[in-house]
Amino acid sequence: xxxxxxxxxxxxxxxxxxxxxxxxxxxxxxxxxxxxxxxxxxxxxxxxxxxxxxxxxxxxxxxxxxxxxxxxxxxxxxxxxxxxxxxxxxxxxxxxxxxxxxxxxxxxxxxxxxxxxxxxxxxxxxxxxxxxxxxx
Numbered sequence: 152x153x154x155x156x157x158x159x160x161x162x163x164x165x166x167x168x169x170x171x172x173x174x175x176x177x178x179x180x181x182x183x184x185x186x187x188x189x190x191x192x193x194x195x196x197x198x199x200x201x202x203x204x205x206x207x208x209x210x211x212x213x214x215x216x217x218x219x220x221x222x223x224x225x226x227x228x229x230x231x232x233x234x235x236x237x238x239x240x241x242x243x244x245x246x247x248x249x250x251x252x253x254x255x256x257x258x259x260x261x262x263x264x265x266x267x268x269x270x271x272x273x274x275x276x277x278x279x280x281x282x283x284x285x286x287x
Contacts, residue, residue, distance in 0.1 A: 154185040158226040170219035180244045183228040191286040207262035214258040225249040232287025
């Protein structure tokens with residue numbers, strides 16, 4: 152079963168039209184990625200940054216909006232690793248209104264493994280690649 156994490160849409164997430172402001176989807180995806188690292192990969196993302204010196208900045212993002220998210224909506228974000236490259240990870244985030252199996256939105260991102268001290272691109276370490284393959 153794919154990894155899912157809950158989200159409750161807050162007033163501050165909305166634009167004047169009363170729907171989630173489109174840049175918030177990027178924030179939601181990052182929050183879901185942090186939850187995925189903690190729960191599924193079993194390492195907190197801040198520990199990965201601080202102790203391992205690794206980061207995964209986004210270098211590409213694309214979102215398809217199908218149905219709006221509104222204030223008070225209870226949503227689940229499904230996180231999946233769709234491709235694991237030598238230095239990159241492709242992610243898929245699907246947003247589901249709770250109780251509905253049709254995605255309301257889908258975001259695809261590409262992140263690159265970097266050394267936090269220099270931001271130089273690095274190969275994804277074997278131990279982390281193994282964990283990502285096992286749960287992704």
